[in-house]
Amino acid sequence: MEKQIESLLNKISIVAIILATLTLILLFIQIPETCFNPNTILKPHQKFPKSSCDASHRTLTSPDKQSRRIWATKAWQNGVASLLTTFLDLRDQNHFHNNSHVLCVSAGAGHCVMAFKGVGVSEITAVEIVESPPLVSRADPHNLPFFDGVFDLGFSGVFDRALFPGRYAEEMERVVKVGGVCVVAVEECGERVVKEVGNLFRKSEVVGVKNVSLLGSRMTRIVMRVNAAS
Template sequence: MDRHIQILLNRLSCASITIATFTIVLLLLHTPDTCVPRHTEPKPHQRFPTSSCDFSHRSLTSLDKKNQRLWSTKAWLKTVHSFTALFLDLQSLTHLTNHSKVLCISAGAGHEVMALHQIGVRDVTGVELLDSPPLVSRADPHNLPFFDDVFDLGFSAHLDQALFPTRFALEMERSVRVGGVSVLAVEECGDVEVREIAKLFRKSRFVSAKNVTLIGLKMTRLILRKYMLM
């Protein structure tokens, strides 16, 4: 009986090996459908690779085209328009002219930089932890790569989001020349909070504060003028 069982097991093993070998040969000889060259132009939603064997080269979208798409969106245009209104108000107060040298700190994708360009201010530098060329360069707002007293106006709408607000304020103040102004847009606040923010700027005098609407949010705009060297 044991001999018959052993013979049966040997036959099953041979059959399994034969089937496995035949299957492997078929897989090697068969070309996956996704690797067959397309003879017709695929539909837009089918232009992405469907497997690792779909290796055909695809043209990369240039930075200019990406920017043009971004800058033409309603959200982008609406945000730029909001910053434009704020800067036009600064112009009417004579804190900003077309010849001003402006620094935008924590400028994000560069909405405020574009807004300044659109109203005629050409010398604008935007910085952020991540660059967004051509509007914004990479720099740490807490350690700005600029000499002292370089800019006529420093602007930021993100002081209240800074990791180290005191360091952020001192770096902005350091980069602004004597007689220049630091302009901030922070979450809407009262007189007590305004005074606390003003204290961060040790070499500047408080000029004014005004509640404004920026990017659809209620905010408070502060202006401080630097009066002595760092």
């Protein structure tokens, strides 16, 4: 009985091996429908490269074209428009003029640069931890690479996100000349927070507070005039 069972198992094994072998042979000799048939005659631009050296490079979009595509979006234009409104208000209050040298700290992708250009300012410097050419250069807002008192106005639309607010304020204040202004925006707040922010700018006095809409968020804009040399 055992010999019969062993003989049956051997037969089954042989049949399984034969079927597996036939299946492999069929896979090798048959071209799947999804594969490229090497016998197909292709036009020159359709030919597959023989190696990576023969492969033509994909046409890449230049950084300038990429930037212009972003600037054309509705989200970008709305962001710039909101900043443009508050900058016009600041100019009307004589906090800066078209010949002022403006610094944008933590400038992000550069909305503030375009907004300042929109109100007529030509001399604008913008910095951020990660650069966004051609509008924004790379620099640490806690250690600004500028001489003392070289700007007429310093602006930050994200002051409440600073890792070290005291140092951030000190650096903004240092690079703005006496008589110039530091303008910061924080999440919409009351008098207590405004006073706390003002205290961080130890050589300046708060000369204006206003709730505004910036980049789709309700913010409180605080204007401080620098009264003492850094």
